[in-house]
Amino acid sequence: MGISSDNVHGFVLAVSSSIFIGSSFIIKKKGLKKAGTTGTRAGSGGYSYLYEPWWWAGMITMIVGEIANFAAYAFAPAILVTPLGALSIIFSAVLAHFILQEKLHIFGMLGCALCVVGSVSIVLHAPHERTIHSVKELWHLATQPGFLVYGGIVLVVVGVLIFKFVPTHGNSHLIVYVGICSAMGSITVMSVKALGIALKLSFSGHNQFVYYQTWIFTVVVIFTCLLQINYLNKALDTFNTAVISPVYYVMFTTLTIVASIIMFKDWDSQNTSQIVTELCGFVTILSGTFLLHKTKDMGDSPSSDSPVFTNQNTNQNSSC
Secondary structure (H helix, E strand, O other): OOOOOOHHHHHHHHHHHHHHHHHHHHHHHHHHHHHHHHOOHHHOOOOOHOOHHHHHHHHHHHHHHHHHHHHHHHOOHHHHHHHHHHHHHHHHHHHHHHHHHOOOOOHHHHHHHHHHHHHHHHOOOOOOOOOOOOHHHHHHHOOOOHEEEEHHHHHHHHHHHHHHHHHHHHHHHHHHHHHHHHHHHHHHHHHHHHHHHHEEEEOOOOOOOOOHHHHHHHHHHHHHHHHHHHHHHHHHHHHHHHHHHHHHHHHHHHHHHHHHHHHOHHHHOOOOOHHHHHHHHHHHHHHHHHHHHHOOHHHOOOOOOOOOOOHHHHHHOOOO
């Protein structure tokens, strides 16, 4: 099965999105660190970062990336667009090394490479975009029993994490903040895709904003995005960026693909070989992110293994 023109458009937009979003992690964290020196840190419930220009620069960069991502979902299925977020891991990890001094070792580079290989495998075997003629069709898909059950489970899990685990384990367990962002993110993507398709149909002459369903999708996008931003800020201010990016990517991608398979039934048009190849690609991505996670502390303590990027001036000075 060849790659359709819509999938190509989605691919280009998704890659552009990853570059902007990966960079935004670093810019926002730089702003959070500066804000934390003059006020209450975001990880402690503070909002002093709202007065920090670096944070707003990162926010604008992320918005640009999300707009590109938004457009990508209007052209291509989530199972193609979402895995390309692996590129943001590479950009954020490399930039974190140079800007935030969060060391990236050889195993981190290998993990990044595995993420890219897995993403390419998924992209080459991704299904074609489902043809949608009206937002009413999207509403019908979103109100099917399977997706309603999934949405209910997400709301319950997020509620438990926010009200029970955030106060006691938020600052010590990365999975709490990232779990909230990832679970709500899967709902966000489904709503963003619905809204993107509605916009695309409207621009082609078939106004979809006369239907109340379009506005419901819009409200869901706004609410879930604000929730994600809040808890992502807490995660960035509390934990190492090189760890947040891959873990968030794995959880977000997994849940988004599950949500897309349930709502849009992406695998109905594919054979067993294509599905197995996509799963193998995803396992490769998981392996890469696991490797990044297991080696996250290598740059924080002396080790016989040299980091991928070394400060030559420091090495020269230490030998004098």
